[in-house]
Amino acid sequence: MRPRDANRLNSLCAGDQKVNSSFRTAPEKITFYKHFLTKLEADELLQATVDARSWARTPVTFFGKKVLQPRDTAFFGTKLYTYSDERRQPTGWQDDPPASTALHELGHRIETALGLPTEWFNVILANRYHNGRDFMGWHSDNERSLGDEPIIASISIGAQRRFLVRLRAAYHTGDTPEKIEYVLEHGSLLVMSGKMQSFYQHSLPKVALSKCNSLRLNFTYRRVVNESDHSKNQE
Ligand SMILES: O=C(O)CCC(=O)C(=O)O
Numbered sequence: 001m002r003p004r005d006a007n008r009l010n011s012l013c014a015g016d017q018k019v020n021s022s023f024r025t026a027p028e029k030i031t032f033y034k035h036f037l038t039k040l041e042a043d044e045l046l047q048a049t050v051d052a053r054s055w056a057r058t059p060v061t062f063f064g065k066k067v068l069q070p071r072d073t074a075f076f077g078t079k080l081y082t083y084s085d086e087r088r089q090p091t092g093w094q095d096d097p098p099a100s101t102a103l104h105e106l107g108h109r110i111e112t113a114l115g116l117p118t119e120w121f122n123v124i125l126a127n128r129y130h131n132g133r134d135f136m137g138w139h140s141d142n143e144r145s146l147g148d149e150p151i152i153a154s155i156s157i158g159a160q161r162r163f164l165v166r167l168r169a170a171y172h173t174g175d176t177p178e179k180i181e182y183v184l185e186h187g188s189l190l191v192m193s194g195k196m197q198s199f200y201q202h203s204l205p206k207v208a209l210s211k212c213n214s215l216r217l218n219f220t221y222r223r224v225v226n227e228s229d230h231s232k233n234q235e
């Protein structure tokens with residue numbers, strides 16, 4: 001894959017931002033920094049990471065069948081992190097430069113911005129969406145290994161995409177839960193914390209290829225507190 005022209009990546013895959021104001025149980029534990037990185041910083045991060053050798057499209061079990069995930073993933077850091085039924089050894093901070101080193105440094109910057117100790121984040125789950133066909137379905141990042149109130153800091157690079165949040169089924173009445181929407185863009189940072197993963201789900205929906213034919217990278221910084229616990233908190 002050739003490094004991409006970052007300008008091309010900025011196409012609007014998300015439409016206009018719509019925030020549903022009637023969303024009463026506001027997810028107060030989401031903080032959104034639309035321009036956390038400058039365009040230049042985001043461009044540099046893209047160049048450093050887009051072709052890292054750690055990216056892979058791996059299978060997961062879905063209703064008893066093995067299917068390929070609808071995006072590429074990579075794990076960086078120092079702790080084993082089990083996600084769905086994926087349990088991949090993470091790429092160490094020095095092991096896939098310049099991606100791993102750039103991501104480690106960016107982690108320090110996020111830690112400082114959020115007032116967290118250095119090396120708070122010890123794993124990154126990275127997602128590479130080639131175009132609108134790649135997506136992430138509804139889920140909560142409620143693995144027990146992350147503890148009860150995980151802080152998940154999510155950096156976006158490349159194409160704009162919609163990020164949706166809704167209450168988990170057990171916490172809403174009626175068939176269709178209200179959704180709140182963020183438009184994640186080149187250089188933005190979205191932080192989820194508190195009881196977010198216990199009460200809410202989030203997703204990055206599919207978009208027609210005709211509307212979104214450009215790439216997006218996502219790096220979610222996390223802290224694994226218990227490496228040996230592979231279970232999920234209650235669904
Ligand atoms: O790509 C995104 O912004 C969502 C990523 C996400 O939810 C995850 O990695 O758990």
Ligand SMILES: [Fe+2]
Pocket residue numbers: 139140141202
């Ligand atoms: Fe997630």
